[in-house]
Amino acid sequence: MNMPNYFELFDLPVQLPVDVSLLTANYQQLQRQYHPDNFATANDNDKMVMVQKSAMINDGYHTLKNPIKAAEHLLSLKGFDAATEQNIIHDADFLMEQFVLREKLEDIESQDDFVILDDFHSEVFARQHDVYKQLLEFINKQDWEAALNQIFKIRYLTRLIEQIEKLQEKQYAL
Incomplete structure (x- = not known):
């Protein structure tokens, strides 16, 4: 079966970032239109x-x-399946940066310092935002391979952010 085009479904332009207010308005309209209660008397x-x-x-x-x-x-939709494509990043600088960030997280974990951890969270979050902005640039240029690589980078940073947030929860629970 063909994958649905969600941009089409919600009558949105195929572009990023998505206009969330328009998405939400169209979503609510579709939800009302296709709500199961409207089809209570329909056949199975x-x-x-x-x-x-x-x-x-x-x-x-x-x-x-x-x-x-x-x-x-x-x-x-452009033929690149980010879920099944190999998560290989051919960017030595980025991979080295990830190594350094993970080491930094280990150091912070041993220090038990809220402020340093919160600052680090902000730093990694800002880095993820920069990678996302680059992703949008590659999409606008229709450089799909480079865009896919940015998604893989974002996944690395997302996992790091999740680790930081788990540490924060642990620290604040103490």
Whole structure:
């Protein structure tokens, strides 16, 4: 089965970043239109089709609302499956930077210092934002390979941010 085009589904231009207010307005309209309660008297087959359509609307909304998932979706429409493509980053500088950031996190973890950890969180979050801005530039230039590489970089940074946030939760729980 063909993958749905969520931009089409929500009547949005195929571009990033997604206009979230327009996405939300179109989502709410579709939700009202395809709400299962509207098909209470329909036959079982029609009900099943509506439930599937409603699920697709929800999935599309959550995909396009998330900037990274929206980028992955756009790339998949261009023939690049970010989920199955190998997560290989051919950028030695970026990989070295990741190594340094992970070492820094280990040092911070041993220091037990809220302020340093919060600052580090902000630093990595800002780095992820920069990589996202580069991703948008590559998409605008239709350089799909480079855009895919940026998504892989964002995944690395996202995992690091998740580790930092787990540490923060641990520290604040003490």
